[in-house]
Amino acid sequence: MDFRWVVNLMDSFRVKQVRIRHSVLMALFFLGAYSQVSAEVRFNVNALDLEDRENIDLERFSAAGFVLPGIYRMGVRINDRVLPEQEVLFFVPKESSKESVPCLTPKLVKQFEFKEEVNQKLVWSEGGQCLNLSELTWLEARGNLQKNTVQVSVPHIYQKYTVDNWDPPSSWDDGIGGIMLDYNLNGMYRRDLNSSSSTKSLSGNGVLGVNYDAWRFRAAWQASANESSYSGDIQRDSSFTRFYAYRPIPELGAKLTVGESSLGSMVFDSFNFTGASINSEDKMLPPNLRGYAPEIVGFAKTNAKVTVSEQGRVVYETTVPAGPFRIQELHSAISGALDVRIEEQDGSISEYQMNTANIPYLSRPGSVRYRLSIGQATEYVRENKGVTFAAGEYSWGVSNGLSLYGGAVVGDGYSSFALGLGRDLWSFGAVSFDTTHAIAKGVSQEDISGNSYKLSYSKRFDEYNSQVTFAGYRFSDKTFMNMNEYLNRLNEGDTRGNGKDMYRLMFNKTFDSGLSAYISFDRETYWDRETTNYYNLSVSDSFSIGNIKNASVNLSIYKNIRDNTENNGVYLSFSFPLGNGNSVDLNTNYANGSSTNTIGYYGRLDENSSYRVSAGNGENQTARGGAYYRHTGSIGDYSVNAGFQDSAYQSLGMSAQGGMTLTAEGGALHRLSTLGGARLLVDTGGVSNVPVLGNGKATFTNGLGNAVVSDVDSYSRSAVKVDLNKLPDNVEASGAVVQMTLTEGAIGYKKMDVIAGYKAMAVLKLDDGTSPPFGAQVMNKDKRQVAIVGEGGSVYLTGLNPGMQMMVNWGDSEQCIMIVPKDAEFGKGFNVNLNLECKMNNK
Template identity: 35%
Template sequence: MKIFAKECYLVLFFMTILSFKRISLFTAVITFYLTKAYAIEFNTDLLDVNDKNNIDFSRFSQQGYIMPGRYNLSVLLNNNRISNYSYLINFFEEDGSEQTKACITREIVEKFGLKNEALNKVSFQAEDSCVDFSGLPGVEIKPEMAENAINVSIPQIWLEYSYSSWLPPSRWDEGIAGVLVDYNINASLINSYRSGNSERLGYNGTAGINAGPWRLRADYRGNYNLFLSADDKRVTQHDFDWSRIYAYRALADWQSTLMLGENYTDSDIFDSWQFTGLSLKDDERMLPPKMRGYAPQVSGIAETNARVKVTQQGRILYDSTVPAGPFTIDSLDGSTRGRLDVEVIEQDGRTKKFRVDAAYVPYLTRPGRLRYKLSLGKPRVAEHKLEGSMFLSGEASWGINNEWSLYGGGITTKDFNTLSIGVAKDLKRFGSLSVDITQSVATVPENGTKKGKSWRVSYSKRFDEMNTDITFAGYRFSERDFMTMKQYLNARSSGTITRREKELYTTSVNKHISDWNMVLGLQYSHQTYWDSQASRYYNFSLNQYFDFFELKNISASINASRTQYRNRDLDSVYLSLSMPFGGSTLRYNSSLSGDIYEQSVGLSGRVKERLGSYSINAGYRDGNGIKPTSKFSGYYSRQFPATDFSANMSWEEKGYTSLGLALAGGVTATGEGVALHSGGSGGGTRLMVGTEGISGVPVDSGRAVTNAMGIAVVTSVNSYYRNTTTVDVTNMPDDIEVRQAVTESVLTEGAIGFQRFKAVKGRRLFATIRHKDGEDVPFGASVRNRADIEIGIVGEEGLTWLSGINPSEKIIARWGKNERCEISLPEQIGVDVQVFVCSPEKQ
């Protein structure tokens, strides 16, 4: 045989002749690797007379020729896979042509993310018919049979916006139907030297049902407290309630989310209140990453291993335990806006409360884009009770051009109306500025009609040459009779108007000093009222990394804050020094809170492949008119496949002893199976993976492991992002193989995605497969298990490498159009080359 194709390489691999008495096997595997599809010329003199007459080799002399038929191929769009699954592609010969053509169906084209303009240029006849791309210039379809794939090249001008971590809506997955329950449990046992003992249990979470694009959710929360005083008096408190019940779905074509049920208003212009009804708002998470906003951060200082809760309108946004020292919560949802209530519950029972205004850049909108939020319903008070008349609330922002945006909104109900209008301007090198004015008219029982205005100015600027961010978000002045919707609702129920806001300043400055490896931060807010005392909040932070002689990567940080709220000042200063110590970190901490001074030394680090962490601290406490007392604390957390676990303890001399435990995770059930899992909160997005009933397969860097049903749930999934999930092959048991260890998915908000990994478990060995009459099973026959996973391909004279086989198992060999036979494996399988008999399959 002669091959005249340029750059064509022939690789021959000959297996050693194996002699077992009468068995002589000689197997040759020939692989052709063609870098380009060139014509091939065959020397037919090597064939017998019958083959010469019956085989037409002229077709193979055509460049890039592919035999007509149906092929299972991966589909690539501009060299990127459009799905984890293969598609059945039909290759056919057009009339009068010796070239074959690939049939791309409508199902495949809908995954490409073509613009509407491009869709109008291609023709669809039926769902299973071939799509005609002749009206779309620049499209090229190129089979890559060596890669078992077909690549469709389409100019970017015809495609929706795409990004390395984001795909257009045509590629999003709504997931499968299922039920979920997420939980967050905190338990503590406190033995106080002065006031007795207490047991506390707090829990919250979300239960939900998914059906198609709809997500039904119910938030729950509860507490159990047992107090036992020094004189043995026992007091028990327990409460539980469903705090919120709602349903929502994504509207991809509108880049919006529709929500029904109990909700709270989410506004960039007005304040927030709870209501029951419906809301429709654009969801910027559906936009490419570069077109999205940011998530606010909450910073503070914990004096002990403290529980930190962040809420908004009674809705829990964050609830977890943090170790002693400064903390920063940066995992809040990117759509969070407005005022956040922060509560720090120390281990000895002390609590600190403060508020954070989630500052954001002025309301600039991209040119030609309309952003909007609509809400319709009735205001809601505690325990699902409705109060007042129906209301309609709406706001919108329109990008006029690259420099100007117009925004505004309004609220209307029976006795309350408000209207706001504003404009935002991109000042180029001088930053961005927005100005708006709001007018309210409210009729309050026993207070008559109140009319007032409120003005707001916001400014933001990044000084690249100074590596500095400044957000002045900003200044707001409200007249005495100006009222917000929330103030109106409170006045309607109580009959009085209190804490009427007058002026508000909010400023944030962050400065990076690269030469010194230093970051400076300053936050300031000041709120005055017409009828009560002003409140202020200051926070200063400094962080620096440096080397000191042979000591490398030393970190120093200072954090100072002052909160003035309701005629009470709370000052805190925190100093920390840390340095690497082996595989851990050695730390010195010193803090002053009010008139209480503390200092400690500690050791912290990561354990178990970074899935766990620990910290140990010892120090003393002084001030507040008491003698210096020693103290000790420890904290440990670990992410298990079934739950997130943390434990902490604290001891203070002649003060208290406290033990705490926390669990966070969930259970997800679908038609594919059920699994406990770590992570998951608020009924959020998750991916269920199946491994054909095989347990012990580590997924997502070992953070999830398949259970006895072969099911695991991955919760580190971002909605509307391209998420890659992998099998941890380095830690997989030796008797398990996974044929495709990587999968990709783009899930909508709240979806339960599902991906199946083709896994097999069992022995690996060489075997000869023959029919009952001693004839070899045909060369190239596919050997598959009962899950229809290929576990081997028959070679010359029946010699086959099999993987994932088990005693007494039944496997199938298939070849030709529909020929097959069944192999019943013996109860005991040896280590030598086995001979398996393939019998007609039993129906």
């Protein structure tokens, strides 16, 4: 008999059932649909075309969502919000002899985030251990074994929070304990054709971390090695730049940090210190109430290494291809002045400094945002003299749109006090103004005091598709010193470098025609040092020429001046798509009095691998060329590049970024999103090569059935799913999506219902030669329903492997155990006429 029509029909309904006649299958299908909305169903077995109408067990179909009493490990879904898997007891209430219900414990109900007046009206049963569902007509809870989920439906009016894609604190998961090692490596080799000398460099940074309960222990490291054939010297440097630990305090909406840290203030200039701090955490707020994360823009003449550091500590390092770049992956806690260093393939180096923006410091009406710190302020060099201090700052939402903020830093020899006002101007944006007074002792014969004034503005013009991300101005007296300037004078005796004026503007606009523009402007003047400037203008648009659609043009103009050294340039690029993700580009770059022209080809080998080759002329019309290849894999991101210019240089470069996470539940090598950041360990029960998706490209499970997905966000609901389009033929996933809300730095853990094995149409026989009753359930080792027995014991099974066992239930208990013989032979694809013995359970 040809069973293909049965398989196709079952696949269309996502039901792994049994080989039965068409009338029986359709009857069960409509019965299951009706039982979801009906309290009780009377099923007429005479309507079934069965030879043995006495051997039938359809009792569970008579009640909506009937689940055999017992304890199951299931996910809990509250409306559209998914809670972590947990043990759920199903029982039959005293008032009902046929309907089973899940036991919603006080601990579980707390995660529903009911309003306080609702909590006071809840009624409990079973000795106060289970919510009495019969008394709550507005709440519905039912189990679904096939989806392995308890579905709870609650009207939003009874809950505190109803923000999309954001979960309240009760749903946050601290994850499991584990160890992580995240790394970022960059290497470069350059040969000077004029002097025949060469240089080699290797640098890296990363984080070594340990998670225990809600605590995150971290050690940030950086290392470099440089070798020159001209001098023969090898310079090596390596250090742990920070040792610290932190944990969330959800009850306060705050984060506690101990160890080496930075002030990260919204009021005062940031500085390094060793001690402890507790601060309200913006990331714990709903997305629309969160703050600003810094970004870096710049331009690379060749394939180049870009290093971003804060007071000597590397916070970000990457390799970028030639052209303009924009780095938006910096942590939102980074603040203050950032040093940017661009090392080109031709050996040239450009450096400039960018100040991160502090958008107007506003708080919701009646709420208070705060930061409290205590410890010893230090420079990057730990051996230098420090200053014992205590600091605090706040922002209080006085009324709707008005915030009062300020703070103080009080230390041994240094103190500063600030007070400011923030105002939401509604359709005109948001603005804040504050003043800071500082007093420094012990660096001269008399106390030195001064003031600093700051004005900030931010506005999004929706009607014009434009946004002033930040606009700010700051003026400081000649005698004003921030903590870093005070420490520098205390340790080095340097009296130069105090800031005077600082201007900063970031603006972007998108025009109706599709043209977009981005402007970034930074200017800082000093009382006794040269002015620093940084300007960047980028304009891009798309157009069509004949049959060429969606071509694009990009114009970038940049200029930076630092220590009387000027770097400026103009970059013009045209890109023409060729289909399948491939394109040809034409580029002209004029920088510091010299120009280059190149033509390049960008191609994709597959969705994870891309490359670019280019050729053209450089300075003095000399030939030049380059190549860049990048691969995004399951265990990391890798790139290699090469370049040359006739009679000038030859170069090779590489970069690698990734991480390793190990826990008691398993571990894996993986790609990296944020050093030391949150990640989710996915367990597919030992099934390898399963593609799982987070916010980025698919990651495949290793030989142990583990994969770590790192592109998940802290305090935001993250969904990870199995990519069914890439699933191997012998693998099936019934629970294809898991959701989780992780706290910062957590290692989440989720087990997905994935099975690997053969598919077969089997016939079950009991010890006495009879068959299990029609409608009996087939359960796997995790007590999840995988099939329903049909007429004569026929059943459609997946994930079969020699030696495995499954339970068959009917009535109110486990009745027999089905064992697949160890010597069973399976063919490829779909197997038929497999006879399996089901031994009665005599317990």
